[in-house]
Amino acid sequence: MSRISDKQNRIRLSDVRSPKDIKGLSGDGLNALADEIRHTLIHTVSESGGHLASNLGIVELTLALHSVYSCPKDKIIFDVGHQSYVHKLLTGRYNEFPTLRMEGGLSGFPKRSESEYDAFNTGHAATSISAALGMAHARDINGTDEHIVAVIGDGALNGGLSYEALGDLGHNKTNMLIILNDNEMAIDRNVGALSGHLSELRSSYRYLHIKENVKRNISRLPVFGRSLYSLLEHGKDALARLFVHDRFFSSLGLNYFGPIDGHDTEQLIRYLTRIRHISGPVILHVITQKGRGYLPAEKSPEHFHGVTPFDEKSGAPVNAEIARKxxxxxxxxxxxxxxxxxxxxxxxxxxxxxxxxxxxxxxxxxxxxxxxxxxxxxxxxxxxxxxxxxxxxxxxxxxxxxxxxxxxxxxxxxxxxxxxxxxxxxxxxxxxxxxxxxxxxxxxxxxxxxxxxxxxxxxxxxxxxxxxxxxxxxxxxxxYPRDASVMPPYVTSDLPLGKWERLRPGRDGTLLAVGSMVSTAIMIRDKLIKEGLELSVVNGSSVCPLDNEMLCEIAAQGAPYFTLEEHSLPCGFGSAVLEECHKRAIAMPLKCFGLEKEIYTQGTITQLKRAAGLDEETLETEIAAAIRRKKELDDERTN
Ligand SMILES: Cc1ncc(C[n+]2csc(CCOP(=O)(O)OP(=O)(O)O)c2C)c(N)n1
Structure with a gap:
């Protein structure tokens, strides 16, 4: 680590434009920055909601990674990606951080389209090792020399895809690093035999108690005077002697190091600096505390895994839940x-x-x-x-x-x-x-x-x-959606599964809606009545099978009808209705409303529905216009 003055060893988070700005920081400088990051995380997430506890737990590890590796050339892939907020703060997104998870704002997950520092999009668990291995293969084929790091939690390591990737990686012996961020939690306490094995590793090393001893030993490792290869190999063995011998990862062909304290940034930097040069696949087992540095989250990490806006002081949610879940x-x-x-x-x-x-x-x-x-x-x-x-x-x-x-x-x-x-x-x-x-x-x-x-x-x-x-x-x-309907349509009868129900009568057409769109359909009907259109509403509660008896009845009415679904239009409910109408040669829906084959990003559900044209106002206008257009065409034909 470079020797720098106290003044140089300080940087405010708002001045960090890229990871280059934190390189060379040590001791107090790193700790002060970690404190500021925690403060920013707590403050922002208290307003935006999001994944707090996992980010609080990974502050020092992310600082160490960006101190040692040179991103964006080197690639860090965050598994699930819900713990990438600290990475965002250190890679030039501090000013936009208050827009986290908002419509048009920063994503709560890594996004390649958002920053060159986000190496791979994640969201679902257990993809990081596979993606990292893919990048490592590409590096080797292209003859480049970037480092590839997958950061994965003990929960995500449980996912089957992780095991498939580990098996392949151990067999291929490709150079890459896996950081196992072990906080003993998934959302709740972690489960499974591997989780038991990790506990054994933790307790056999008692990493916290001999941390100082390790620090002394690692500083004695040979650094100069040999060829690079033998130095690194020697370094690897010497390093390995400092750690617990692990059967599981070793038997898969990985070099296992750890467990080490994930909140000692300087120690993390020392290990990462050495491990960076070891050839073959390496796994570094890091112990962190979920929710670290914020008492309510330390006490109840499962509740602060994913949170809605909360009061910073007490940790209590600011909005009482309106809808029943x-x-x-x-x-x-x-x-x-x-x-x-x-x-x-x-x-x-x-x-x-x-x-x-x-x-x-x-x-x-x-x-x-x-x-x-x-x-x-x-x-x-x-x-x-x-x-x-x-x-x-x-x-x-x-x-x-x-x-x-x-x-x-x-x-x-x-x-x-x-x-x-x-x-x-x-x-x-x-x-x-x-x-x-x-x-x-x-x-x-x-x-x-x-x-x-x-x-x-x-x-x-x-x-x-x-x-x-x-x-x-x-x-x-x-x-079913997360929230119970705020305006429940009150389905009246107790029909057998597979039967649709006509909830409202109407002579001018039918809204054949499914799931969350049924209450929307009823509200649209109420509005259109004021415009002189009376539409019937049918609850299409069975998507497969369709209620063909009711479908034939709707089609036979001769009035236009529409399908409404909060689902992709390709292969969705409307498609199923169209297929059936085609098969039976009966009248088809005049229009199917649902989601196009597009990517709908983030925002409130109301904003997303509006962007997709599934909000009441847009639907009401489109449905009324479609009925009028059809009437005009029919009139033209008959005249
Ligand atoms: C395939 C899949 N299933 C479930 C989830 C929901 N989920 C998000 S984070 C998480 C826990 C992850 O635990 P871990 O990897 O240990 O990370 P930590 O939050 O503890 O840092 C779960 C279950 C998911 N993202 N992907």
Whole structure:
């Protein structure tokens, strides 16, 4: 480390334009900057909401990475990417930081389009090692010499893709570094056998107690007087002797170092500087504390994993939740089912709280399964359970179920096994942006043999569907948004699964809406009545199968009709209706409303719907105009 004066050893965060500005900082200078970063994180996230605890835990590690590596030439890939705020602050985005997660503002995840320092877009877990290995192969083929680093949490390391990548990396012996950021937590406490192994490593080293000893030893490592190769090899062995011997990573062909204290920036810099020159794949195990430096988050890291705006002083949310969450209904209904039926089991992939299963876990621990971030495994395990007579409910965020496409098709649908998949956070999710919207499920589920797909219009229908799904002898999915409808359409009857319901009458046409769009359709109807148009509203709660009886009835009315969905138009609900109309040679919808094949980024759900033309005002105008245009054309034809 260069010798610099006290004055040179200070930089304000607002003056950091690029990582070059922090190179050479040491001791107090690094600590002061870390404090300022924490202050900025807490202040900004208290206003914007976002992923706080993971970022508070990775401040020193990110400082050390940018002190040692030369980005953007060197590449750092953040797994999930929810912990990339500190990286953003150090790579020239301080001034824009207050726009975090807002429409048109900084993304809460790394984005190549946002900065040359963001090496790879992330959002879903367990992609970093694969992406890094791809970049390492490209470097080797291109004959360049950049360093490639994947930063992955102990939770994301649980994901199946990580294991596939580790196996390939160990076999290829490519130069790259994996930093295992181990805070013993995913969103909740981490689960799984690997997590147990990491605890063993932690306790066998007692890294905090012998930290000073390690510092002394590392400063004695030989630095000069040999060829670079033997120096580095010697360095590697000498380094390795300072650490715990690990069986797991070593057996995969990786050089394991650690565990080390992830909050001692100077020590991290020393290790990274040495490790940078070791050839072959290296894994550095770093211990961090989730929520570090903010008492409410230290006490309750799971609640500060992802937060809505909060009061900085107390940590309490500033806005009382207005809408009831659908996950509450799901959790309560599954508890009711489990109480009555001992074959009902619930599965989550590391999202117990978010999916509403905490109560179930407490009341029925032997029938609750948290598999960690392992959606593919969860789906096939559910199929195995169903094959043996259990009634599995896999409750998962819509976007993460995408991971399990083949498992749902190959293991549940082709064998017609009654796996029940409850898709939470369906439709737009808001501030997390494009990696997290749940917009593709009808498309990837409805063509699967035996699969049935339902979308309730309100909380009551959601409960009704879950209760009925207990008797299903086929695989099914039920999709619902995070919040219960603020204006519930109050579905009136208790129809069997697969039946649509006409909720409002109308002579001038029909709004055939699904899920969250049903209440929107009712509001549009109310407005259009004032313009002299009376539209009927049908709740198209079954996407697969369609209710063909009702569809034929709507088509036979001779009045224009429209489909409305908060889902991608290609292969969505409207497409299903069009296909069926074509097959039966009946009148088609005049227009299908939904989402184009585009990337919808971040914003509030209201802003996103407006941008997509799915807001009430736009729909009302477009529907009224389409009906008038059709009437004019019909009149022209008859005259
Ligand atoms: C495939 C997938 N499933 C679930 C999630 C939701 N998720 C986001 S972060 C997270 C926990 C990650 O834990 P870890 O990797 O240890 O990072 P930490 O937040 O503890 O730093 C989960 C489950 C996700 N992003 N991707």
């Amino acid at each position: 659908n996950s509450k209904t799901v959790g309560e209904t599954l508890c009711m089912l489990a109480q009555e039926d001992s074959s009902v089991v619930a599965i989550t992939a590391a999202m117990s709280d978010g999916t509403g299963l905490n109560d179930f876990a407490r009341r029925f621990p032997e029938r609750f399964f948290d598999v960690g971030i392992a959606e593919e495994h969860a789906a096939t395990m559910a199929a195995g359970m169903a094959a043996s007579g259990l009634k599995p409910y896999f409750v998962v965020y819509n976007t993460f179920a995408q991971r399990a496409y083949d498992e749902i098709l190959h293991d549940a649908c082709l064998q017609n096994l009654p796996v029940r998949i409850l898709l939470d956070r369906s439709g737009f999710v808001g501030e997390d942006g494009e990696t997290h919207h749940g917009l593709y499920d009808f498309a990837y589920l409805r063509h699967m043999p035996n699969m049935r797909v339902f979308a309730p219009a309100d909380e009551r229908e959601l409960q009704h569907m879950i209760l009925l799904s207990r008797y299903a002898d086929y695989p099914l999915a039920i999709r």
